[in-house]
Amino acid sequence: MANNIYTPRNSKNYYLRVTIDGKEYRESLRTTSKRVAEKKARDRIKELRGKAERGESDWLFHAGFTGFYDSLKHFDPDHGWSAKTRKRYQTSLRQIGLTLIEVFEERGDDIETAGAWEIDLKTISEFVAMRKDAGVSVATINRDLTAFNHLMSHIKNLGWIEMNPVLQFEKAGMKESLPDIVLPTDAAIQKLGRRAPGTLAVFPAFLDATGGRVTEISMIKWADLKGIEKPVEGHVTLTLRHTKGRKIRTITLRQQAVDILLKIRRSNRSPYVFWNKTEDGYYRSAANMFWDYAQETEFGARLHDIRHKFAIERLKEGWSVYRVQRYIGHGSVKTTERYYFRYLSQEQQVIAEADGNVGL
Missing domain, CATH: 1.10.150 (DNA polymerase; domain 1)
Structure with missing residues (x-):
């Protein structure tokens, strides 16, 4: 039961996280007592399983x-x-x-x-x-x-x-409070990858190299890559098709990402880069799997936080905010600013805003 309860950042209450019939449920157990949380979790899981067996919608x-x-x-x-x-x-x-x-x-x-x-x-x-x-x-x-x-x-x-x-x-009133972002270390990302099976062993590192969302990266195919026959930075592009709102975008891969692709063995049966042996051909539940691996390896962050790490690091090294916004697929440059400028110095912010046309 301990694996099904956790305390998220910025909360003292325990939360339940469980997957039943392929559907993930996460909700507050509204208690700070681990003993009480475990009892509530057992009752809630029993209730959810009963609803799943009856085919009922569970207050989604x-x-x-x-x-x-x-x-x-x-x-x-x-x-x-x-x-x-x-x-x-x-x-x-x-x-x-x-x-x-x-x-x-x-x-x-x-x-x-x-x-x-x-x-x-x-x-x-x-x-x-x-x-x-x-x-x-x-x-x-x-x-x-x-x-x-x-x-x-x-x-x-x-x-x-x-x-x-x-x-x-x-x-x-219109007060906004964004949660603090916990950035995983490079060592933690490598440790997380070592825990994962098959092609997922390099999945966290590829997220770190591209800043992509978990779902859009888990579903990329080899056909979405162009220029891989000349595996050098600036020549290889990746078209992301399973994005938010199905807004297709194409990014030019950095050498770190290209080098990771060269390590992946291609499958004769699956067109996906991160393939497996199931009928889906890709890791449909990659986020759920890595949540378990993160607990085991004491990752200390969410898989999604690797995306935040990528954006903040690129801004700090001199990419313009406009380039970062386009690259990671934010709907607006203002969203990029709201999430990440609080982690930049005044000088870094000036540099990030300096080139609004083409980016560095």
Whole structure:
């Protein structure tokens, strides 16, 4: 049971993390007592397994989101919204969904497996910050928050959450608090890789060399690489297709990444770079596997934090913020600034902002 409970950074409470039938669940156990947490975890796992056997949705945010969105397709006398209002709310909801995907990806999480309770005050604050980063007007953000408020009220009425975080946000104001980033050391990354099987042995190092997201890197194919026949920096490119919002981007690989690729034995049966022997051909649950390996090796960070390490190191060595933003796939350069400039000196920030056209 000890493997299923943990205390995340910036929290004294124990959390449950368990995978049942291929679906990962993470939630607060709302206690600082390990003994109490273990008992709550046992009960919760039993409950989740029962729901899985019955095929029931377990209070996942996307289930509440989908149900509310679909309810707007037709007139409902309970709320009495006009067709124009329902259409406006659906437009806002689509944007809310896309932005929350980005919010959770920057945490290294998946919105598809998020419980309704994980959409909290900090999530709403980050949603607003990302909308601002995208240059959206305050009026539009407020319209989105109105739809968001109705969505979370709907989920609250289902009994899935105790408080509506949008209402909490409106009372607290537009204050933003980003969590501190724990950067893994090079030695920790190497140790983590040594614990992993097959081609995953070099997966953490490849993340460190590219700054990619776990999902988009785990699904790359050899066909996505160009110029590998001349394996030198500046000649090899990688096209990432399984990205946030399916926005394809192509990056030029640094020599560190090229050298790692040259160590990987290709499979005759799988087109994937990080292949395995299952029918999928790639490591669909790479993030889940590495979470276990991280506990065993005392990694001290999340796999996703390797991406943050890449961005901060490139900025410190002189890449422009515009180049880093394009390379790692942030939707806005302001998001890159918000996450990483707090780790740069004043001089480094000036250098990072100095070249807005082509980057260093």
